[in-house]
Amino acid sequence: MKRRDFLKLIASGLCSGIFFPSILVPGEKKREKRWAMLVDITVCAKSKDCRACVDACHETHNVPSIGSSKEEIKWIWISTFDRVFENELPISIKDNLSQPVILMCNHCENPPCVKVCPTKATWKREDGIVMMDYHRCIGCRYCMAACPYGARSFNWRDGKPYLGKINYDFPVRAKGVVEKCNFCEERISRGLIPKCVEACPLGALKFGDIADPESEVSKILKGRISMVRKPHLGTKPNVFYLL
Amino acid sequence: MKKLYDSGKILTGLFFFLAIVTSPFWYNKVSGKGAYVPELKIEKDEKECVRRTGYMKKSHMELLRLWRDEAVRKGNRIYIREDGKKFEISLSGTCLNCHKKKDEFCDRCHGYVGVTPKCWTCHNVPQEAKK
16 A cells, blocks of 8 residues: 555544544444433422332232341332432432432443343343343342342242232242332333332322433423432433432 | 073063053053043133144143243233234233133143143232132
8 A cells, every 4th residue: 555545544534533423432322212210309208208109019019028128029119318329419408318219220221230140031121121031030149239229139938928919910929039120011011101100199200211302201301400329330220310 | 492590480570570560550551540631621701722722732831931032021912823813922811811720721731741830930820819
């Protein structure tokens, strides 16, 4: 190659890099759908002892209440603001540190639990839901160690005796599998919204597709200040807390 | 031809040995229990099964495995048969809708051939709700 041709090639390469930067930096793959949950904690603060979403979810998904913290199984649970956001406290809310915050699986964009699963029993769906396949789970609990949010619970025993009443439309779990919130995947597939969103008497929860800029959740997110849990970890949660 | 030493003892021994070893087969033959075939009961709402009876008898587990992967891994809950008829992919919902009594249908054959599928550790049997 002549020196002149070489310089031309370099120049054209640089030009295309400037005008079409996507050639140089591969952008994140855009998905058609990205389910997300918005939790308005200012609404939750109004009724402190409300457990409507937790109870509705656990009844729907046959989540047993075993009554020991070591064997506790939870899909949604409630903690306080200062515990959840201990490293990222904004000034405006510091006077209300004990207000309740609802927690669930964040269905991260970059889920650490999926990376460590040796059997692909947990994986990320096209629409963003981090799914569990209980058929494949071997109970190694790597995902529980990997999840920075404590969203996963292990079935140390058969949960059936600890269920108040069984919802026959949803399976129970066998001893030795890990379970977590599934963003009501079984309801979404039938065109319904998640049970917790439906059950909330104050409308504190909103569910929708944030890949669509015209959706209700996208508009709310644009207009309000929101937080996610432990953003410094780079997991990119899909559960947003509105302040 | 060489002589078989102690042929009387050996042959009688062999005879009794074979008689004892094969006794379960003779017992079934005489008592008629060997011809026993489990009797299955269905309370049908539908006229036909998802696939033909012959296929279901032989390969229902393959269909169930396919359904499991479609519903759980691919998120597809509708099964379309070759002729275009649609079924909801659901063990408790679709299958048990006709095969209502698990103990009079599933369990009878599974017990007969000595297999214990693990489906029921998690999947609910709606009939059990009414007991």
